[in-house]
Amino acid sequence: AKEILKTFEKKDSKMKSAAATNLSFIYFQEKDFDQADKYADLAMSADHYNSAALTNKGNTVFVKQDYEKAAEFYKEALRNDSLCTESLHNLGLAYKRLNHLEESLDCFLKLHAILKNSDQVMYQLADIYELMGDRQQAIKWLMQVICVTPTDPHVLARLGKLHNDEGDKSQALQYYTESFRLFPCKIDVIEWLGVHYIESQFFEKATQYFERATLIQPTQVKWQLIVASCYRKSGNYQKALETYKGIHRKFPENVDCLRVLVRLSTDMDLKEVQEYATKLKKAEKMKEIREQKVKSGQGNTAGGRREGSGGSADSNHSSGSNRGERLSAKMRSLTVSNEPYEADSQKELDASYMDPLGPQIERPKTSAMKRVDDDDDFGDEELGDDLLPE
Template sequence: MMSFTETSQLLQKELMNDYSYRVDGIPPMNDSQYDFNHVQSGPPPSAYMQRTAAAGGRASAMPQSRGGFGRTETARPMTSNRAAGYTAAGKTGGSKVFDPLNQGDKGSKPLEKKTELSAEEKLREMEKEIHRLVEESAITRERGNLREALEKGKEAGKKERQLCRLREQQNLLDQLNVDLTYAVCLNLAIQHQANDNDNEALTIYTQIVKNKQYPFSGRFRVNMGNIYFKQEKWTAAIKMYRMALDQIPNNVQAIRFKIMRNIGHAFFKMHQFPDAIDSYENLLMHGAQHLDFMTGFNLILCYYALGDKDKMKSGFLKLLNIEQVGLEDFDEEEEIELGQTEQQKQESATRNLTEGDDALREDIKRRQREAARFIVNAANLIAPVIEKTEVAGYDWVIDSLNHHGFPRIGSELEISKSCFFLRRKEFDQAIQVLKKFERKEPSLMACAATNLSFLYFLEAEHANAEKYADIAVKADRYNARALVNKGNCMFMNDEFERAKEVYLEAIGVSADCLEAIYNLGLVNMHIGKYQEALLAFDKLHSITHVNCEVMWQLGDIHEKLGNHPKAHEWFSLLVTSPKGRSTDPGVLARLANLFNKAGDETQAFHYHLESYRYWPVDMNVITWLGIYYVKQEMYEAAIPFFSRASQIEPNEVKWRLMVASCYRRMGAYPAALKLYEDIHKSHPNDIECVRYLITICKEMKQKYDHYAAHLRKLERLQEAQNGRPMATGQSQGLDDSPRDEGRMGGGFGGSRGHFDQDEDEPPPPPEPPRPPMELYEAEADLPQKAAPKRRLAAPKATDDDDDWGNDDLGDVLPPM
């Protein structure tokens, strides 16, 4: 053991050496000779190394951390650079963890879950649930499911009231969430308004605007005004708009101008045009940036209602000066498209089809369409009235459009100008205007060519109509109206199959082209394909719902197919529908014919009489009514109908003969004789008239020899001309009726050649010719006494061989 003196000497030696000793026997090395790639980390040497060597104490082997640089007998022991009690190896490595108090064996208890939430936590969870319901309600409304959105809004309101009651019960009123109540009430009011529950929405809005705790609650008077506006309570709407306007600060100009615009709309609806003009002009005082196209159009309408031509012009110019985002690129894009070749246009169209337009571009296109629509409507409205002549007005409007950068709309007004000429039957000027478009852009040229084709078609110039239809189709293959015009030309040329193909192509281009569908049904009827025609008109009826022409064609097709009950259903619908034609004589006559075929003579008589009341010149209806009264032996009632028929067809002697026969049947022999004599004077060669003159003279005990001589002369002349005996009059007998006579109007559906004969039934066999009746036979068959004037019951069978014999009535009456 070293003494104190030796220890102090050793320490002084270490201080003097400054730990910079050199091991004997090893030459010094510089840094360039040392290989640092194989150096292992180890503790730095300390003074204890030399102390042990000098003292001759316990030898400690020096680890070979320096690659054999030190001697084992003089090296100091390695010291630890880690804290006591810890090691890099875990428990899995087998080493013992430093735990002097053995606390690791006891373990720790897991965290215990709360068995019950506190009152405040429950209320917080309810608030989260209410927030979630309000958000879901708003999202559902945006998706279009209004009923479900309202239910979620009601559920949120119910839970919010429950939350308020719980806070009140637990004395937590200071924690009431006013903003949450405000959001719930506002959402519920909006959902009621969206579902047209106006009274509920107004009640909630009233509660919101009266509560001063809600921020900006006064703005919702605009919503209340919108509800009153929808209910057409214009005064209440204006009141709410003005109250909302008072609560909007002046720095929020956009909202204030919109409210002022709504006030102008309400005054416009009330026809208070001066007040509406004041509201609209207040917007113009602050610049045109707050004026939209609807407001500008309404301002022009107000000027138009007051008849102020100068203001209409200025209002139209203000409408053209409205600045709209995206409108400045409208004509530029069209110019770019016009400068492209066909291949470039196809490539551009393909690229647009694959890529599509973004939401911003779609919105700009929508605004462009709305702006163009308002400008075109305003121009068409004021053009005929702003100048002394309509043509001058159209010229001023077109010049203004071209000057303000709307050349395309100006071209559309040119087409409207041509339509104005068409309405005035000035076809030459209309053609002159439309022909100017032959050298313009393809879209306008196609529109003008379509109108020219239709115009020439109306003038029956089918060659020119087909020429311009081909031009329109060539300019725009997907122009459905041009295809319809082309099909119409083929239809008039009796090319029904080709016309059908063109109509089908037009329907393929535009599935809702009503003209193409209607004409397709007509062409199918002409070629006898009634089932295909029925399909076309059924589709058209599903689109138009109540269209008189379509319902007429459906009834006509069913009647041709022999389905009389279905035809009766369509014609009845045409008469009884609110938008139908209850006074159309053609429809009433068709219904009467269907009732007659069904054996209901009473209903047939009713509808024939109604048809005669609205159109008293239809020969088929007049004939049926006259024969009906004759069958009922009501001769006095039949006389007006036969007299009307004689006025309509004055060259037909048979109608006057029927009137004379009615007089003779009634027993009014003087009137009958006078009428026969008048007929004989106007038609001296009518054999039937001469025969009846002989008969009535015998009944009245008057001379008839000269009539008998004239009758024999007429019979010999007839035998010489025809080689066989037959009547030479315009009718074979008095009881013959006008058959195969065309109907003279009476309905939009046209006329039928045979009113009383079904087209599907074969014609009746012709009757054998009767030999001329001798005078003595006529005399033998004369009735001995006059028939009663009026008789409703059917008469008994008699041997009267008069001109109203039962055998001959079948030629006049419709088949039973």
């Protein structure tokens, strides 16, 4: 198509401008912005009143983030053709990027008058109203989008977010649930639903959503920890223990997981408690070493900048290399050694764990019968004659 269009470059100005406009559009779609800019200029030089060419030129400037200049080209295109919807749409976008929300709103309202059923225009209006802080108007326009495209999961999720921000949890739940049904892979939707059911104390329901999150992001340990915590909250300690063990196999250095394993093993009187306690010490020590390594690396970088040309580069490299070798050797000894790990300091093992779901709800305490003390207030004292009945 490009080769055919290039054959029109030697034709009359109108035909040449039209061909160059189409070439500019094609190159823009291919993200070859330099060629798109070149042919937009060619189209404009052949016919300066070509609104499509001016729009293309504005687009090439827009991608360079020069929004003010892009807006000028769009306005020029609209002066030549007041019904050029592409220019009006892009002018609204340029104003929005410049944070000129009133002007952007005016553009999209005019565009809506031309394109009554355009879901893109209505969505932009909703977005602008939300940026302006008018959530009710944003909801109104998104509802119109839903009338046109009722199965758009992203619009439904946006409605859920707006209702949640307005404090209407029931409506938010409805839209988030419908969004999840249509597209069960959107992490922020899954997270909101999971947290909602945790707050409502429906841990089994929350588990279903966070298990979905673990499938979508299997390398994110936080989802798996939350799933395990949900099992704990629901009282399924055996399942929780199995889940934590599975997490430990996948993420053997995760300190939070090991802390819970130590806690559960202690509470359930399991023989693995010492094994997990030893692993926890190792993991904490390795974490501490990594943090020290990062800090020392930052310190060396800052020190090198401060020292400038003073001191020998070779000596600095040598000392840094020696420290790195000692650190690597120590880390290797931690990971390879089969001997029980002993911490350098005598600090007590930190098996505390901050549950991501918050503290567990205490069971209501039953009333206990007070022990009746058989001893009377007189003890072993003898009663005097004056206290005896006559």
